[in-house]
Amino acid sequence: MPKTAAALDFKSASLHVLRAVLHTADTAELTRALEQRMKEAGAFYENEPVVLDAQGLDQAPDWQALAAALRRHRLHPIGVRAPQALLDSARQAGLAPLDISTGRQESRADAPARTAQARKPGPETAPARHAKPAPTEAPGDTDAPVPPAVADSPAETLVIRHPLRSGQRIYARGGDLIVMGMVSQGAEVIADGHIHVYGPLRGKAMAGARGNQHAMILTTQLDPELLAIAGVYRVVETRLPETLHNRPAQIELDGDTLRIRALQAGH
Structure with missing residues (x-):
């Protein structure tokens, strides 16, 4: 009897993603804010997996349009955090509910799950964003x-x-x-x-x-x-x-x- 199950295994893994916190359901405003953020940060956030955090919203944005905007900037939406009332619309857009840790990471060996919140920049303050390069090999x-x-x-x-x-x-x-x-x-x-x-x-x-x-x-x-x-x-x-x-x-x-x-x- 062929052991077909041996061709695939499921194992536990850590999930390290960028968390994009949504402060409005206005998709056009979110898209403009994303455009500005990515223009400021250059290539720092390219190829990051992203969880859309809509925990503070009482209505859903256009999930599909928002996901498409992220992909245009080489970000990869993989799921959402949202109130139960918003999850059905997210699922219909192909975004699964995800529960991620929002705690800070102390070790350099750990990839962070950081918050992408909109704070008003001040002289010594910046919105929390995370950057993960996509490197190639070179001498040390x-x-x-x-x-x-x-x-x-x-x-x-x-x-x-x-x-x-x-x-x-x-x-x-x-x-x-x-x-x-x-x-x-x-x-x-x-x-x-x-x-x-x-x-x-x-x-x-x-x-x-x-x-x-x-x-x-x-x-x-x-x-x-x-x-x-x-x-x-x-x-x-x-x-x-x-x-x-x-x-x-x-x-x-x-x-x-x-x-x-x-x-x-x-x-």
């Missing part, structure tokens, strides 16, 4: 030019010994990233641990990419487009105060707030 410590793609290494520390041009994207998987030179406007640096930039930081920097809330960003010259730690990000649309602009700085996470601190010589 190299002097060779990096192509405008992702350099990825499982090593503890990835060292880049040259400036990064616009369009280049570096991801230090499982460890820290050190850049010995400028991160140009339009470039992206991402690490599961800390990010050190010994030169002007003018592009986007995301530390603690897989949920390490203790990760930091340090640079000798701060002038970024975007800063993020463990999914909490701030888009820098206007020039930073003189006490921070083009100064040595340290960025760390304090709850849901990014704290930016100027570093003085000798400290």
Whole structure:
């Protein structure tokens, strides 16, 4: 008797997803907000599985239109959290009810289930979002030019010994990233641990990419487009105060707030 059942097994698995919290049922408004979020964050959120969290709504958005909008931005809707009254319409749109943990992750080895809530950006505050790069393989410590793609290494520390041009994207998987030179406007640096930039930081920097809330960003010259730690990000649309602009700085996470601190010589 053929053992056909051996061709497939079910095993338990952790579910690590981006949680998109919906604050309105107005699908057009949600689509515009998504467009703006993705424009701000660049490629940080590409290829993420997404759970739509409608727990705070009393009526359903157009699930199919919202799911289609997410897919256009290379996000993958896999289910919903919603009151019982909204679940039938979600099921009809092909979205299954899902119960996910919303707790923060402390270990860098754990992928976070983070909240994508709309908070009003302030000087040191950013909406909580999560970024998970889609890397390709590259050496861990190299002097060779990096192509405008992702350099990825499982090593503890990835060292880049040259400036990064616009369009280049570096991801230090499982460890820290050190850049010995400028991160140009339009470039992206991402690490599961800390990010050190010994030169002007003018592009986007995301530390603690897989949920390490203790990760930091340090640079000798701060002038970024975007800063993020463990999914909490701030888009820098206007020039930073003189006490921070083009100064040595340290960025760390304090709850849901990014704290930016100027570093003085000798400290």
